Amino acid sequence: MGNDDKPERKVYLDNMATTPVLPEVQEAMLPYFRQVYGNPQSIHSWGDEAREAIDKAREQVAALIGGDAEEVVFTSSGTEANNLAIKGLAQGQMTKGKHVIISAIEHFSVLHAARTLEKAGFEVTEVPVDKYGIVDPDEVAGSIKKETVLVSVMHANGEVGTIEPIADIAKKVKEAGVLFHTDAVASSGSIPVDVNKLGVDALSLAGNEFYGPKGSGALWVRKRVRLIPLMDGGVQEGGRRPGTENVPAIVGMGKAAELAIKDMAERSQRLSKLRDKLIRGLPAAVEHVLVTGHPTARLPQHASFCIEFIEGEGMLLWLDREGIAVSSGSACTSKALKASHVLIAMGLPHEIAQGSLLFGLGIDHTETDVDYVLDKLPPIISRLRQMSPLYAKYMKEKR
Amino acid sequence: MPAYSDKVMDHFMNPRNVGEIKDADGVGEVGNPVCGDMMTFYITVKDNRLDDVKFQTFGCGAAVAVSSITSEMAKGKTLEEAVKITPALVAKELEGLPKNKYHCSNLGAQALQEAIRDYAKKKGIKIEGLKEKGGEDEEGEECEAC
Numbered sequence: 001m002g003n004d005d006k007p008e009r010k011v012y013l014d015n016m017a018t019t020p021v022l023p024e025v026q027e028a029m030l031p032y033f034r035q036v037y038g039n040p041q042s043i044h045s046w047g048d049e050a051r052e053a054i055d056k057a058r059e060q061v062a063a064l065i066g067g068d069a070e071e072v073v074f075t076s077s078g079t080e081a082n083n084l085a086i087k088g089l090a091q092g093q094m095t096k097g098k099h100v101i102i103s104a105i106e107h108f109s110v111l112h113a114a115r116t117l118e119k120a121g122f123e124v125t126e127v128p129v130d131k132y133g134i135v136d137p138d139e140v141a142g143s144i145k146k147e148t149v150l151v152s153v154m155h156a157n158g159e160v161g162t163i164e165p166i167a168d169i170a171k172k173v174k175e176a177g178v179l180f181h182t183d184a185v186a187s188s189g190s191i192p193v194d195v196n197k198l199g200v201d202a203l204s205l206a207g208n209e210f211y212g213p214k215g216s217g218a219l220w221v222r223k224r225v226r227l228i229p230l231m232d233g234g235v236q237e238g239g240r241r242p243g244t245e246n247v248p249a250i251v252g253m254g255k256a257a258e259l260a261i262k263d264m265a266e267r268s269q270r271l272s273k274l275r276d277k278l279i280r281g282l283p284a285a286v287e288h289v290l291v292t293g294h295p296t297a298r299l300p301q302h303a304s305f306c307i308e309f310i311e312g313e314g315m316l317l318w319l320d321r322e323g324i325a326v327s328s329g330s331a332c333t334s335k336a337l338k339a340s341h342v343l344i345a346m347g348l349p350h351e352i353a354q355g356s357l358l359f360g361l362g363i364d365h366t367e368t369d370v371d372y373v374l375d376k377l378p379p380i381i382s383r384l385r386q387m388s389p390l391y392a393k394y395m396k397e398k399r
Numbered sequence: 400m401p402a403y404s405d406k407v408m409d410h411f412m413n414p415r416n417v418g419e420i421k422d423a424d425g426v427g428e429v430g431n432p433v434c435g436d437m438m439t440f441y442i443t444v445k446d447n448r449l450d451d452v453k454f455q456t457f458g459c460g461a462a463v464a465v466s467s468i469t470s471e472m473a474k475g476k477t478l479e480e481a482v483k484i485t486p487a488l489v490a491k492e493l494e495g496l497p498k499n500k501y502h503c504s505n506l507g508a509q510a511l512q513e514a515i516r517d518y519a520k521k522k523g524i525k526i527e528g529l530k531e532k533g534g535e536d537e538e539g540e541e542c543e544a545c
Contacts, residue, residue: 309457310457311435311436311457311458311459311462313458313459313460314411314458314459314460314463317408317411317460318412321412330435330459332435332436332458332459332461332462339433339435349432350431350432350433351432351457354432354435354457386417387414387417387418387454387455387456387463388455388456388457389428389437389438389439389455389456389457390432390437390457392419392455
């Protein structure tokens with residue numbers, strides 16, 4: 001450690017931030033840059049070919065989430081899909097009322113979209129979570145009032161990996177006659193997602209979370225649900241998302257969806273074994289390491305921790321030197337210099353939230369990669385603890 | 400990764416003067432966990448000079464590097480010279496800091512000042528250039544998160 005030599009291995013464990021594009025996905029996309037470059041809305045064979053390609057992708061993405069192809073609206077990202085859902089659904093219902101419910105651990109694209117609605121005169125209720133990050137369906141039901149027009153709770157949280165009881169929440173929300181959206185960006189392609197089994201009215205997903213390209217996302221919206229577009233323009237995506245379609249990205253997302261359906265069971269089984277090895281291995285190797293998120297209801301590729309007495313960025317810098325890429329929810333690693341709202345909502349004190357580390361395993365990873373992390377991380381932790389005033393204080397009190 | 404200079408990375412990876420001085424003449428503690436950075440500076444004083452300076456830091460790469468370079472800059476200086484170490488000088492010595500990490504340089508200079516203030520209080524002496532109360536620095540740059 002500490003020299004400028006090349007790392008022994010390169011292990012990209014930041015797959016919750018984004019995944020690489022699979023070779024088959026890239027292959028599928030390539031013809032749509034230079035050979036099939038027509039505008040899908042054009043009335044000629046160039047346009048026909050492009051339109052057929054996005055129609056096929058629409059079928060593939062719909063199959064991944066159990067919806068109808070015509071209910072899929074392609075967007076530029078998960079963020080855009082969430083914005084479209086929160087703003088578009090709420091505004092579509094605003095003659096009925098102006099109250100929206102979200103959970104306290106939503107992604108910023110839901111949280112901040114809700115804040116924008118607040119500025120436009122909506123009332124927003126944030127329902128809390130328990131220490132595992134689980135939303136209580138009764139808490140959601142109890143927050144519904146006459147003016148409530150939309151509830152949005154994420155399917156799985158990207159920071160702590162917790163999977164929410166969406167079917168239970170949706171059932172209660174639907175009983176009250178209110179629209180329900182779920183942000184399934186972190187879960188789609190990794191675990192089974194079925195819009196009918198979940199009982200939702202709208203669901204967001206992003207291609208780059210399951211080995212598709214960046215710049216690809218989709219919002220599935222149940223038929224006959226009113227949605228106000230974010231932008232004004234032409235008739236693309238049924239007028240719900242105008243703008244010339246990003247054909248290569250849409251094709252890539254479709255292909256990635258097809259592969260995710262085919263390989264999901266195998267990927268999930270393999271990755272959850274590696275995840276469990278990491279979740280067991282790190283607290284066994286180092287004292288004062290907390291596993292964040294739910295112990296069992298969690299994404300198969302997701303392991304997250306808080307390392308007590310130290311701060312995340314220092315670990316990230318050292319890990320990068322060792323060829324290991326991970327994320328943290330510490331204040332220092334965020335541009336806004338605020339600790340993760342997710343960890344704080346789960347009741348973790350700030351000094352512990354600052355030591356957060358999150359691992360997103362990838363489909364190519366092996367036991368050797370996890371062993372490498374379990375070998376390299378403990379000395380980094382102890383090195384940073386040696387200079388921590390919090391650790392010194394703890395050791396003194398212990399004595 | 401933040402765009403850290405080579406010097407910041409060097410001081411982060413190989414911090415100078417880490418540790419605690421058991422019978423320190425002065426101790427200064429700044430920062431809080433909400434902000435994400437906490438620093439404790441320990442000093443010993445001999446013939447009006449900083450004989451030894453050590454620190455403990457909880458925080459990001461910049462916070463560690465700031466602590467390290469501040470300790471180096473302070474060591475051997477007279478008390479009057481040491482209180483003139485400003486956040487701007489610390490940042491300059493590190494060959495710059497990313498904009499959102501400037502508050503770390505404030506903390507380094509503040510922690511040193513606090514340690515010197517602690518010493519002055521214990522000894523009942525006045526040190527030229529030492530401000531009455533800590534907290535603000537000359538540039539008035541506050542930690543946004545605090």
